[in-house]
Amino acid sequence: MDKELARGAEAVIIQKKDSVEKRRLAKSYRIKEIDDELRIRRTRSEAKMLGKMQGVAPRVISVSEDAIQMELIDGNVIKHILDDKIMIAEKIGYETGRMHDLNIVHGDLTTSNMLLDKKNNVRFIDFGLSFVSDKVEDKAVDLHLFREAVESKHFRHESEIWNAFQKGYAPKNRDQILKRLELVEMRGRNKQKY
Ligand SMILES: Nc1ncnc2c1ncn2[C@@H]1O[C@H](COP(=O)(O)OP(=O)(O)O)[C@@H](O)[C@H]1O
Ligand SMILES: [Mg+2]
Incomplete structure (x- = not known):
């Protein structure tokens, strides 16, 4: 069962069984092309940094254009x-x-x-x-x-x-x-x- 943990200005955090999904949401006030690019860039960059911080940061399970699946930290x-x-x-x-x-x-x-x-x-x-x-x-x-x-x-x-x-x-x-x-x-x- 999915549970929404948090919803910030940029992203929604959803808890799935043993993992967490951080999905960056589309912003209707931004031009679509720019918005898509920004979300992809930030998602990719965050996933890369999580990877570099192995052990301290949650383990990355998978990455898509606008979402990161990561380890749930209990x-x-x-x-x-x-x-x-x-x-x-x-x-x-x-x-x-x-x-x-x-x-x-x-x-x-x-x-x-x-x-x-x-x-x-x-x-x-x-x-x-x-x-x-x-x-x-x-x-x-x-x-x-x-x-x-x-x-x-x-x-x-x-x-x-x-x-x-x-x-x-x-x-x-x-x-x-x-x-x-x-x-x-x-x-x-x-x-x-x-
Ligand atoms: N891997 C995780 N395990 C457990 N809780 C998490 C995890 N990632 C995010 N959260 C929860 O979601 C909240 C928002 O996540 P965060 O990455 O800080 O998003 P934002 O960019 O919206 O601030 C955190 O304060 C925490 O409570
Ligand atoms: Mg935060």
Whole structure:
């Protein structure tokens, strides 16, 4: 029996027995040719990134033009549990570091896009905005997005979560990336001022 798990701006997530289908929906306000191309491109790109992130991301079962069948991760969305289990943030940091060592920038690193599976492993999903980069700047921006997400959704435990994350985050160039993050955040603050 199929069950709709989520419906976002772009995609619908349907749970089938042991798998999940992420299908990108047609947008009537976009010109059909452009819309088709965009959906195909994003689906293909997301599937490729899921493949590169084997073990951390759900296993890809099959890919069509506008849909990815993937492993169902049985567990909890981290957004719903992080405030009660702050030490998960250390694992999130560790996995983020491993991802950055593979030169993958997630692009939407929020706690809605992370699951804790039944073995207490942190699993990342939603690689629709991900890209390959070895740039310190891009990795710092990834961290900035995570921090902003924590600031808005987990503000009660913001600094504990960030400290735990940093403890686990250990990619090469770690210090450079964290240093660059300070610059990225300064830029963000200045933008708000003017
Ligand atoms: N492989 C999966 N296993 C279990 N739940 C999933 C899986 N993929 C997505 N979900 C659920 O669907 C929601 C939306 O998926 P996501 O890929 O983040 O789509 P969107 O691009 O719409 O944000 C997630 O927050 C999660 O609850
Ligand atoms: Mg998402």
